[in-house]
Amino acid sequence: MSADTRPRKPNVSGLSSKGASESSLGARSLAEVDEPTFSGLAKRHRRELHVHCYRMLGSFEDAEDTVQETFLRAWRRRETFEGRSTFRAWLYRIATNACLDLLAKCRPEPATGGEVLWLQPYPDRLLDELPAGDADEPETVALARETIELAYLVAVQHLAPRPRAVLILRDVLGWPAKDVAELLGDSVNSVNSALQRARAGMREHLPAERQDWTGGEDDAGTRELVRRYTDASVATDIDKLAALLRDDVRCSMPPTPGLYVGRDAVVNDWIESGFEHLTHLRTIPTSVNRQPAIAFYEWRQGESAYLPLTIDVLRITGGAITEIITFHDDQFPHLGLPQRLPANDPK
Incomplete structure (x- = not known):
């Protein structure tokens, strides 16, 4: 997912509102295109810009707002595009600055204590929309997976905003140091x-x-472990669940404060929160941030349906669960999960 920031010779020949292409963009041509044409060019990069903003911000919703702000700024400042870099790289510059502006306004201090209260999940079905890039290169595939997993998102949110931007631009997008320096106004x-x-x-x-990490790899061992975790959760069998956890497992539930580390601490939290008293649960298997996840629904008699409860996202290492991040039911819509399951819906 490297950004091509090599200088390009401006080419304004043959550019019209119906036939605009990035290969023909130059400073004068971009300033002259109409809004529908500009929007069409920009939206080609919408998903990768959204993922970039998500890495910077850790929040799906904030990333959505920031991409909208990016496109608005780009349209208003289209005359500043000089054709020295690609249109894609120019959008990344605007998006990065929009993220830094939001962080300065809303979250000037990075996360602390190993948890990120504003963390939100990212559905794999949308990650599948990203450009393939060098999909045949194992290192590229591994980098794309590792830098979208929740453990990476949590770690990067502990960095101050500008070092965070430097890390993502240099190590994830592969930008040269001089281009990052130009973007940030640094040496x-x-x-x-x-x-x-x-x-x-x-x-x-x-x-x-x-x-x-096994992350979301689709191997038989991971699928079996997820199945056992799901069955034990529906049965609210804490002993069986505990047997699936590694000794140093971590558990959190953003935006609710609280990070529990170690099997005993996690199990005690489950007991104190009344987990054993949950009944009539159903599940939908899914995947977010390239990790296995389970959406839980609870029967509501008044609605005569199963309604969203929580989503557990698992990190699995060496045949054991090493982290569980649980999200509230407000995350179901953007994950593409049903808002209700009828009584006769199969598990």
């Missing part, structure tokens, strides 16, 4: 220094076994 030395600090911060907050 190359400052960017390189910020990158070193950001990488050190990531090592501090990422799981030690990062190289062993």
Whole structure:
């Protein structure tokens, strides 16, 4: 997902409102296109810009708002596009600055304590819309997966905004240091220094076994573990659930404060929260952030239907569950999950 920021010679020949293409964009031509044409060009990059903003912000909804702001700024400032970089790279610059502006206004301080209260999940069905890029390169595929998993999102939200931007632009998008420096108004030395600090911060907050993640890999062992977790959850069998957890498992439920680390702490929290008293649950298997997830529905007699309850997103390492991040029912809509299951709906 590298951004091509190599200079291009402006080419304004043959550009019309019906035949605009990025290969023919130049400074004068972009300023002259009508709004529908501009919108068509920009929306080609909507999904990857949304994912970029999501990495920066950790919130699906904030990323959605920031992409809208990006397109608005780009349209209003279209005359500033000089054709020295690609149109795509120009949009990334605007999106990054829009993210930094939002962070300065709403979240000037990074996350602390290992949890991110504003964290939201990202559905795999939308991640599948990303450009294929170098899909045949194992390293590229691994990078795309690892940098969208929730553990990465949590770690990157612990960085200050500008080092966070440097890390994502350099290590995820592959931008040269000079281009990042130009975007941020810094020197190359400052960017390189910020990158070193950001990488050190990531090592501090990422799981030690990062190289062993199974994430959302579709292997038989992962599917079986998810099935056992689902069955034990529906049965509210805490003993069976506990047997699936690694000793140092982590559990959180943003935006509700509280990070529980260790099997005993997690199990005690389940008991204190009344988990054993839940009844009449149904589930839908899904996947978010390239990780297995289970959507839980609870029977509501007054509605004569099963209504959304929570979504558990699992991180699995070495045949055991190493992290559970639970999201509230307000996340069901953007994940494309049903808002109700009828009484006769199969599990």
